[in-house]
Amino acid sequence: MTCHKRYKIQKKVREHSRKLRKEAKKRGHKKTKKDPGIPNEAPFKQEVLREAELRKQRLEELREKQKLARQKEVAKKRKLEAAKNDPKAKKKLEKKEPTQKRQTKPLTPVDNNSRKLFCRELKKVIEASDVVLEVLDARDPLGSRCPQVEQAILQLEEKKMLVFVLNKIDLVPKENVEKWLKYLQNELPTVLFKSSTQLTDKNMQAKGLGIRSCGIDVSKGNTCAGSQCLIKLLGDYSRTQKESKTLKVGVIGFPNVGKSSIINSLKQIRTCHVGLVRGITKHVQEVHIDKQVKMLDSPSIIASPANLKVALALRSVTDIEKLGNSLEAVKAILKHSNQQKIMLQYNIPDFKNPLEFLTLLAQKRGMLKKGGVPDMEKAARMLLYDWTGAKISYHSHLPENHELPPHLSESTIEGIQRSFNMEELHVSNTNTIKAVRFPNMASSIPFHSTGPTSGVLDENEVVEEEAVEQEEMEADGQEVEAKVEVLGSEDGDDADIEDDDVAEAEPAVISTKGKQTSGKGSTAGAEQRQLNIDFTTVNQEDDAYDFNKDYF
Template identity: 30%
Template sequence: MGKNEKTGLGRALVKQHNQMIQQSKEKGRFYKNQQKKVLESVTEVSDIDAIIEQADEADRLFSLAQPAPSLPISLDASSSTSGMTPEERREQQKKEEIMHASSLQVPRRPPWNAGMSVEELDDNERQSFLMWRRSLARLEENENLVLTPFEKNLDIWRQLWRVVERSDLLVMVVDARDPLFYRCPDLEAYAREIDEHKRTLLLINKADLLPESVRKKWAEYFHLQNILFLFWSAKAASASLEGKKLIAPWKTQNNLQDSDDPDIKIFGRDELLARLQFEAEKVVKRRKESGSSSSRSGNVADIQNVIVGFVGYPNVGKSSTINALVGQKRTGVTSTPGKTKHFQTLIISDKLTLCDCPGLVFPSFSSSRFEMIASGVLPIDRMTEHREAVQVVANQVPRHVIEDIYNIKLPKPKPYEPQSRPPLAVELLRTYCASRGYVASSGLPDETRAARQILKDYIDGKLPHFQMPPGMSDAEDPTDNNLLVMHESDSSDVEDPPDVEGKSAPNIEHVLDDLNSFDMDNVLASKKSTVTKPKASHKHHKKPQRKKDRSWRVGNDDGDGMPVIRVFQKPPNVGPLKAT
């Protein structure tokens, strides 16, 4: 082979090598973009997106997927509830929820084994997920059911499947202010389906936002329901790692120590790690005693290292909990829900491993989209109807607490309204904008900016609120007392606290002031009268000149009621004759 041939062959090899590198880079970029797209959380889709998605799935799985059963359309469905009162409609909705509770499930991973190919496994999972989506779509067609937005991306659910299968103990992180809103009982049932010995622990985060009396009520409820639970504060634990100490907002100067009652105490970092390991080892011990093993997770009965999986809704503090337990920042923590995309395996010790799952929005009944925005499950930036979301805040936080926190005075209810009604969203937004100087480019109050700040304060705990356990009577509700204690030092500059119970009639002068402030018709009328005052004064001077005064007719007739016209002769050096 000549020198030129060797040189040409070398150039060809170099060119081919460069092409292979370029192709590898392009494939890498493609898969990276696909991965980003795949792991994007999807909770809401438009009708056209759903149609396209179903068409793609049906075309790809035509040989495997079963046709969706056709459902009869009831023409009288709308008339069945049109004549109902709101109470009757809500009662009907409750009945429908109980009737269809068994249909509201998380998607199950179809049976699989190690001998399946990747394509076969992927097809089975997609087909099962498609059938699950169809079952929920049929529930959404029922006008008596309100189904919340939920995760619609299969690959996010795949992350959950892996975490549930790998874990010995499943920890469901919930917000202490409304634990049942964030709890998914069907996920607990799914964990037991995978392994009958697997247990689920309810980790009640942000427990420092609850007074001890409320924690005690929730502890009693969880014991009655046979729910394993622990109270916890990721924020307080993180502050403790930094050498800081946070005082719970419900603490007074005379009671700064938390209760020693193990049922209502807020666990520290080391205590929580020890308890998690203890509960997980109990699961492994029971599995070993029964002589069984995890059918799908691959964990053997005599395993030495236990795995604790963390699941939950977005923005409940799951990532903050993981960081506090690990002792350093290992997961991203932001106020925007849904930032954790992959499950992470974190080794705490030789005997304990944590497994963090991305935040998931589980399907549930009777919660509106606005409640999910106010709860932090859906991003505030996606909010379009800001007044509806703020109304959720106004309904949950007492009027006097909002006034104390923001140092504002909300308009009192009108005389013909219930004096105990919560503030209207428009009242809260306009008052807040006026106190902060929020004005949009149009010159109107910037309600969108105010709504985002109010919702952020509500989620972060600046505006205190919490739910009581089901079945608790209003007489036992300690909300007002605790809120008054919490803000006792902040309400010194408030002249007259509003009547919370609404037993006394409002001051009529305040009502008139509120009407002038918020009734646009009165405002416009006031402006109109102010503008027309000079004209009215000008007309007042002209009216006597234009007025037809007929009082002279009285007594100046011939008895027939007709006036007498007299003509005067023109005197010398006088103007023209005048007729009277």
């Protein structure tokens, strides 16, 4: 390397380092801030500390697992290297290899989110249980009933007892709850229930982090109502049975009606996973309440695609985040509810259509995209979470005429009601009503129920989400093709013009009318100017700035 080149490189390096130092001075020296910790006045301080401890424990466990896995891999490699050197061990490995190949079989992957799997697990729960609890949402009890499942339970050879559990009664006015209780008790035994929303995890109690050390606020959400009534009802029924065995109680219902929350409330600990996400429970889960009663948590009932849009919006198994037509679901909900009450609930001005409502809601909650464009999909998902979760208080009116469904006869109703003590059930339900704090009728949103929601039990009748999406895409594609054909037939004369004719076209003449100005200088007629534009001439030279020619 020549001295000229070496000195040039050194000079460039010096200049580069000088620039870096200059930029560093502009930015300033960043000092590492110490963690100030959680202040004593902060709410839920002990919960935050507990979560931090749990995170540390999990990280330590992961590190230990990774360390053990590495040690095992190293030991295997050493054994293999030793076996290669030793001829006797080599022969043993050759003998073991074909036997291992025979034993290993290709396992078919199981999709946990498959609707067919949900049907299978639901059938298992119905067949294994002695008593089936159908959980109904108190805001829409008729809409959360499934006639197909009720019929399948009552038509089984082994006699199964069917009981209604009216959950989320704290979100409905008191008068409406009492009316629905009378309506449902004319058919089957009904238990009023309010699940507790704040419960400790069983893993936390196992690690010695109990309720005292957690600092959980005992509020209205932590109280449970109707648990003693339900346990007593099931305990009395198990004593009447001849065979002295644990009573298996299956819990069924549509998504987000509170099946797992009821089991957690009875057990007084979070044994089953709960949340706003639909279809969290995917397999049968057994929970022992006491020596006499064993609960079976089941996946959600799958709503038939033949239902109305409102029923599919509130009872569909599909997760709200993955729901493609969230805007259509919101339109259906707004159509069946009172507009003025929704305006008061969300503190929004009057709106003409669902799109305007979502725009106002997104602006109110700060759900904006780039450029301040309201994110309507996010607002629609938020509204669906509110209506399926335990946030919005709405109620549905009873039907004018009470008619028994075809799968329920008077003899079956009498047989089921004889098996339970209905007088004690009535007394315990009245005590539950006294213990719960209900919202006012003025603050609750009236909702027009569309009747029972039809469900699917047979695996062969279930249509997976992917197949439905493909059908919708094909239908949309056919519509687009049809529109293109119609437009092509209308503009057929213009489409016949060839490229040669376009090249030989005459210059176009554009006429522009002058603006008429009022006043003294205004003319009666409008001035007409003609601009000649020649489309045939093509400017071959580029208008870009050329540094070689234009720069001096």
